[in-house]
Amino acid sequence: MHEMSLMGGVFEVIEQTLTQHEVKRVLIVKLKVGELTNAEPDALEMAFEAYSKDTKCEGAELIVERVPVYGRCRNCQYEFSVKTMLFLCPNCRNTDIEVIQGEELLLESLEVE
Numbered sequence: 001m002h003e004m005s006l007m008g009g010v011f012e013v014i015e016q017t018l019t020q021h022e023v024k025r026v027l028i029v030k031l032k033v034g035e036l037t038n039a040e041p042d043a044l045e046m047a048f049e050a051y052s053k054d055t056k057c058e059g060a061e062l063i064v065e066r067v068p069v070y071g072r073c074r075n076c077q078y079e080f081s082v083k084t085m086l087f088l089c090p091n092c093r094n095t096d097i098e099v100i101q102g103e104e105l106l107l108e109s110l111e112v113e
């Protein structure tokens with residue numbers, strides 16, 4: 001399951017963050033998930049539960065914010081939202097598009113006590 005490895009990366013960041021602060025437990029974990037990761041919310045939830053077991057994150061609420069895909073045309077630098085995975089510049093019809101948003105799975109914030 002692809003979500004498990006994505007979540008593994010998130011938990012590395014969470015653990016790093018928690019070692020820098022004194023935290024009793026984590027209440028809410030907010031993630032930003034790019035549409036291009038193809039991560040399913042249910043599978044993310046399952047992966048989260050698996051990773052959070054016996055950690056300070058156990059029982060925390062997972063909030064997933066979907067991030068739409070944005071591309072930038074390498075020809076005219078036009079930036080646009082990529083719909084239906086059509087990587088075509090609406091300005092100059094170039095197909096050489098750099099993805100600038102939508103591939104990431106990031107830890108947005110932690111609420112702790």
Ligand SMILES: [Zn+2]
Pocket residue numbers: 073074075076077078089090091092093094
């Ligand atoms: Zn263009």
